[in-house]
Amino acid sequence: MNGKTVLVTGGAGFLGSHFVRRCLARGAALVVNLDKLSYAGDLRRLDDVSTDPRYRFRSADVASEPQVAAVLDAHRPQVVVHYAAETHVTRSESAPELFHRTNVEGTRVMLEACAAAGVERFVHISTDEVYGPILKGAFREEDKPEGEGLATSPYARSKALADDLARSFAGRLPVVVVRPTNAFGPHQFPEKAFPRWIVRALRGQPLPVWGDGMYVRQWLNAVDFADAVALAATAGQPGSVYNVGPRHDPEITNIELARWLVAGLGLPADRIVMTAYDRPDHDRRYCVDASRISALGWRPGDVWEQLAATVAWYRDNAAWWEPHLAEAESIYADVASR
Structure with missing residues (x-):
């Protein structure tokens, strides 16, 4: 993404902030952080880059069509990486409607707005939980059933539907889907x-x-994951899905x-x-086979x-x-x- 304008949704979150930092370190022309700053959003994660002239923060909700359209119109990103999501399984048990609004409706809003804006590449951050559990072996990318499938929690079910939505836009938008495992960092x-x-x-x-x-669980370092997302954004095949997780x-x-x-x-x-x-x-x-992203050169630490x-x-x-x-x-x- 060297020389590109990159929009990162959820960039004040845990994984999104690591990706914002990675883009700036690797030569992005401009990185726009779109985040509504929910309880888990914290701009202090990006204190070290907050004065970089190539960094912008925009307060917006991914589920708001007018707000998303305004950010896209103002910055004209070539690449959009969609991290924004409600992610905690325990919270999803008591607030499934919130998870559906952010994770499903928010993804739909982002996809439609980016298709209309002519974005060159859209990377959707999914999760290995869309597959459901597996007692032996490992899921490959084609193993996800349509719809909620075997996903168990309200969080996982909302992400399974969002994953389908993203892939359904493949004919209208150069979409790549990334399914990470349990992250830490x-x-x-x-x-x-x-x-x-x-x-x-x-x-x-x-x-x-x-x-x-x-x-x-497969424990995935946040920096390793940022590298995988960058690979998917630059070298991934549009319309493809990439599992990301170390064995x-x-x-x-x-x-x-x-x-x-x-x-x-x-x-x-x-x-x-x-x-x-x-x-x-x-x-x-949970277990996924990450051979496809590894073939692009990804290696975890x-x-x-x-x-x-x-x-x-x-x-x-x-x-x-x-x-x-x-x-x-x-x-x-x-x-x-x-």
């Missing part, structure tokens, strides 16, 4: 499992692990990750609390080194995450041990 809102465990450990609190702790050997269970964290911080093993609470219909295992670097970042940046703790913890009912 600096500046992640501390409601998500790994940063939540980190900040609780640093504060001397127990680390709640749901169920039996044997849930399996871990052995696979990483939640309980193993929590034990690694406690050991690395020199804490007693009993700091981990197995909770009576577990997420409804908690998907046992060492996950354990990246996890350790993330722990160090949270240890050194309490001023960023402390203001978010009350909101992050407000949704949970998992502190009672079984």
